[in-house]
Amino acid sequence: MRRSFSAPGRVNLIGEHTDYNDGFVFPAAIDFAATVEITPRSDRIVELASEHYPDTFSFPLDDPDAKARRCWTDYAQGVALVLHHSGYPLSGADLFIRSSVPVGAGLSSSAALEVSCGLALAAISGHSISRLDLAKACLEAENEFVGMRCGIMDQFVSTHGCADSAILLDCRSLEYRVVPLPASARLVICNTMVKHQLAGSAYNERRQDCETAAHQMGVPSLRDVTAAMFAEFADALPARIRLRAQHVIQEIERTERAADVLMMGGLTLFGRYMYESHESLRDAYEVSCAELDLMVELARVQPGVFGARMTGAGFGGCTINLVDAQYVNQFRHEVAAAYHEATGIAPDIYVCRAVQGAHEITT
Ligand code: ADP
Numbered sequence: 001m002r003r004s005f006s007a008p009g010r011v012n013l014i015g016e017h018t019d020y021n022d023g024f025v026f027p028a029a030i031d032f033a034a035t036v037e038i039t040p041r042s043d044r045i046v047e048l049a050s051e052h053y054p055d056t057f058s059f060p061l062d063d064p065d066a067k068a069r070r071c072w073t074d075y076a077q078g079v080a081l082v083l084h085h086s087g088y089p090l091s092g093a094d095l096f097i098r099s100s101v102p103v104g105a106g107l108s109s110s111a112a113l114e115v116s117c118g119l120a121l122a123a124i125s126g127h128s129i130s131r132l133d134l135a136k137a138c139l140e141a142e143n144e145f146v147g148m149r150c151g152i153m154d155q156f157v158s159t160h161g162c163a164d165s166a167i168l169l170d171c172r173s174l175e176y177r178v179v180p181l182p183a184s185a186r187l188v189i190c191n192t193m194v195k196h197q198l199a200g201s202a203y204n205e206r207r208q209d210c211e212t213a214a215h216q217m218g219v220p221s222l223r224d225v226t227a228a229m230f231a232e233f234a235d236a237l238p239a240r241i242r243l244r245a246q247h248v249i250q251e252i253e254r255t256e257r258a259a260d261v262l263m264m265g266g267l268t269l270f271g272r273y274m275y276e277s278h279e280s281l282r283d284a285y286e287v288s289c290a291e292l293d294l295m296v297e298l299a300r301v302q303p304g305v306f307g308a309r310m311t312g313a314g315f316g317g318c319t320i321n322l323v324d325a326q327y328v329n330q331f332r333h334e335v336a337a338a339y340h341e342a343t344g345i346a347p348d349i350y351v352c353r354a355v356q357g358a359h360e361i362t363t
């Protein structure tokens with residue numbers, strides 16, 4: 001019998017490049033999702049097909065020599081193999097994937113793909129897997145099989161998302177708090193439509209810089225460095241390492257404070273933290289780009305905008321804007337026109353709702 005499963009993409013409101021430093025992030029699952037139709041097979045083969053790509057790919061679950069092919073199928077195959085070898089033995093199946101998550105735009109189409117496939121495979125194999133185990137299996141697949149050293153934010157929010165809420169996640173303890181989003185504000189995502197080459201290599205370089213900084217300060221990760229400690233150590237660090245550490249240490253603190261403020265309905269102050277986050281990512285962490293900076297500046301001068309910042313790893317992709325519901329249409333129109341005029345590129349602008357995490361679609 002065919003069944004369907006869905007897993008959302010996400011947008012991070014604040015807390016960028018903090019997840020792999022054991023810090024706080026504050027994402028929401030959004031109403032763009034990957035959906036998998038899955039049909040069991042009687043053999044031990046998994047066949048993958050996606051509406052987005054012409055090729056299909058089959059692999060045996062029990063092949064001990066399975067290797068990544070540097071192709072979209074790696075995400076799904078990786079999750080299948082991790083689950084299969086970590087206490088969730090799987091049955092063969094045909095999977096057909098559709099996704100409304102923009103690919104490669106920083107809204108985590110990859111986690112949506114991993115989580116939807118992982119949940120589908122576990123379910124038809126008779127397992128009821130916890131959301132946390134599913135998120136961890138998907139992270140391991142992306143880290144070890146795909147070879148992308150991302151933190152756990154994307155997989156966690158795709159599994160744990162809550163309607164109309166963001167999630168304050170402590171990436172060290174994996175404890176989290178659900179924070180309702182004020183009904184008067186909308187999450188508006190502006191896609192710059194650019195992706196600069198640097199994205200992949202720079203991500204791993206930033207991680208390396210953070211590890212170097214933590215090592216030089218004698219702590220396991222930058223999460224362990226307080227502002228006072230940093231003030232003491234900062235001068236001894238090389239300039240670049242110091243700037244990277246400064247962003248992460250301040251951003252971790254800012255994220256926790258921002259979530260508290262939003263909990264109390266403080267949209268204006270929350271928005272100010274979003275701008276601060278952007279400036280720090282631009283000037284200290286150096287992962288922004290001209291198009292992202294422009295998009296933030298265009299948003300800043302619009303009426304009804306509480307805050308704006310780049311979201312995701314950077315070097316292109318999207319900004320997240322918190323906008324008064326009454327001004328959303330005007331915002332869309334004005335920002336799209338101004339960005340087009342300045343760059344010649346027509347941006348996509350999405351007004352998103354925060355939604356629940358991965359689940360089976362029952363009709
Ligand atoms: P992001 O997660 O920000 O969208 P990534 O580079 O991490 O960007 O992941 C994008 C990759 O995920 C794509 O290049 C593709 O390999 C895979 N992917 C995403 N969505 C789909 C889909 N619907 N079908 C097949 N592969 C997909």
Ligand code: MG
Pocket residue numbers: 108109110111154
């Ligand atoms: Mg991704």
